Amino acid sequence: MSKAGEYYASAFSPESLYGFYQIVAIFSLVVLVWMIGLSYLVLKANSSSAENRFMAVLLFCEGIKASFLALEVVPYSSHWQSVWDILFPLKMEPFMVAQITSILLYISFPIYYRVNLLKFLHNDKLKKHVWYVAPALGLMIWIFLRGQEGFGFENASWIICNEAGSEPIVKNWWGSITDRVNQYASDIGTCSRDFDRAVVDEPAGSWGIILLGPIFSLIGLLFLRASMKQSQRDTEGMTTYGTLSSRSLYIGFLGKVIGQLSFFFIVLAVLPTLNGGVFFEFADSIRVQYGADPTSLDRALFFIWSLTLVITPAAIGFEALMFVHATLKDTVFGIDANLRKTFRNTLFAGFGAFSFVFVSEAMENVVGYGMFGGVLIGAIIIFARHPIMRLIDVISSRLIPEEYTPGELKYLEAYAETIEDFVLTAREQVLLGNLATAYEISEERLAVIEEKYRESLALGSNTTIHIREEE
Numbered sequence: 001m002s003k004a005g006e007y008y009a010s011a012f013s014p015e016s017l018y019g020f021y022q023i024v025a026i027f028s029l030v031v032l033v034w035m036i037g038l039s040y041l042v043l044k045a046n047s048s049s050a051e052n053r054f055m056a057v058l059l060f061c062e063g064i065k066a067s068f069l070a071l072e073v074v075p076y077s078s079h080w081q082s083v084w085d086i087l088f089p090l091k092m093e094p095f096m097v098a099q100i101t102s103i104l105l106y107i108s109f110p111i112y113y114r115v116n117l118l119k120f121l122h123n124d125k126l127k128k129h130v131w132y133v134a135p136a137l138g139l140m141i142w143i144f145l146r147g148q149e150g151f152g153f154e155n156a157s158w159i160i161c162n163e164a165g166s167e168p169i170v171k172n173w174w175g176s177i178t179d180r181v182n183q184y185a186s187d188i189g190t191c192s193r194d195f196d197r198a199v200v201d202e203p204a205g206s207w208g209i210i211l212l213g214p215i216f217s218l219i220g221l222l223f224l225r226a227s228m229k230q231s232q233r234d235t236e237g238m239t240t241y242g243t244l245s246s247r248s249l250y251i252g253f254l255g256k257v258i259g260q261l262s263f264f265f266i267v268l269a270v271l272p273t274l275n276g277g278v279f280f281e282f283a284d285s286i287r288v289q290y291g292a293d294p295t296s297l298d299r300a301l302f303f304i305w306s307l308t309l310v311i312t313p314a315a316i317g318f319e320a321l322m323f324v325h326a327t328l329k330d331t332v333f334g335i336d337a338n339l340r341k342t343f344r345n346t347l348f349a350g351f352g353a354f355s356f357v358f359v360s361e362a363m364e365n366v367v368g369y370g371m372f373g374g375v376l377i378g379a380i381i382i383f384a385r386h387p388i389m390r391l392i393d394v395i396s397s398r399l400i401p402e403e404y405t406p407g408e409l410k411y412l413e414a415y416a417e418t419i420e421d422f423v424l425t426a427r428e429q430v431l432l433g434n435l436a437t438a439y440e441i442s443e444e445r446l447a448v449i450e451e452k453y454r455e456s457l458a459l460g461s462n463t464t465i466h467i468r469e470e471e
Contacts, residue, residue: 035063101138106220161191252322259315407439
């Protein structure tokens with residue numbers, strides 16, 4: 001069996017929880033791609049909006065934080081040391097920068113989402129700059145800290161056991177072989193099975209940055225809740241500029257915070273309690289997994305430790321899920337209309353490119369001149385562009401439903417202001433009718449929009465709007 005085959009066979013064995021670690025790595029990679037995609041959509045929706053830029057940076061950082069194990073889909077052992085010479089910095093450096101940057105972004109929420117107690121922070125000058133200052137500052141802070149004692153990853157070694165019943169050996173990766181690594185190898189004693197695992201410095205300072213994240217995310221959650229409550233008080237459910245009005249976004253962030261606080265509690269309380277009062281590190285998982293005659297406590301430690309690895313990507317995945325729910329339910333950061341436009345253009349371009357290649361290859365095999373087929377299908381696509389685009393729009397409207405178009409939102413804002421006192425004059429009726437005509441809103445759709453707004457009011461859908469003659 002090849003080295004890769006042996007590695008994955010061991011990773012998916014019952015002793016390794018049937019590949020749980022690898023499954024978490026794959027899941028982390030999926031969440032990373034998902035969050036980067038959401039970040040791109042938010043930025044694409046309105047790249048000139050400071051709020052969109054801020055949220056795009058935050059989503060990108062959250063994705064990086066979820067990706068800690070993503071690169072470990074690649075075999076992680078001494079046989080692939082030359083590969084991991086490249087992958088390890090790609091794994092750790094962006095992760096630490098994202099941890100610091102996200103903390104700075106959490107405490108910046110009052111700048112973009114109005115909180116009355118901190119309303120002096122809610123101004124356009126700060127909005128224009130914080131979204132890029134935070135990641136730049138996060139990068140500079142980590143560049144400074146990584147060179148300080150207690151923060152950098154200065155030493156790494158491999159602990160290797162060639163067969164069950166043998167003594168583990170230690171092989172240097174970079175830096176030096178520390179007493180800590182030798183102690184881990186000694187604690188393993190006689191190996192229960194063969195393995196090849198890395199032991200990298202786990203500096204207290206870096207762990208401190210990671211564990212500060214849940215605390216500051218809780219602070220950020222309180223800011224978002226205050227902003228959402230303010231929005232509800234001000235507009236009774238309608239969107240207000242500068243406040244968080246989407247309950248789905250808030251629930252997504254709440255779920256992420258609960259997950260991170262759970263990680264915080266398990267790492268700082270549960271695992272140390274079971275580990276004799278000593279902080280449980282990645283290297284400890286080697287001892288409890290591969291040591292001779294593991295006890296019930298060892299198995300419990302390994303199981304709980306393995307579960308902690310999925311908490312962060314799962315929590316951030318939930319945040320992404322609720323973000324998608326928010327965009328499907330309503331316009332969030334202008335995504336729904338822009339997402340549909342992007343979907344249409346991308347699908348049309350992809351269909352055209354695929355058709356060109358496919359038909360060219362087919363004509364090459366049939367008549368020996370593939371370019372003729374490519375030109376022919378290209379001409380057909382150009383002339384049939386409008387029906388194809390309409391078909392794609394039908395598909396996208398089903399896949400990416402929207403609640404209101406931009407024109408309907410404009411009408412809804414005007415309608416809400418007009419009936420604020422539940423009185424509608426004849427002149428206001430005419431103006432609203434002209435506005436609906438200008439935005440090409442049908443009478444049937446108009447009735448639905450107005451009814452939904454009345455349902456959002458405290459009095460419900462049976463609210464009576466009094467119509468009277470000119471005052």
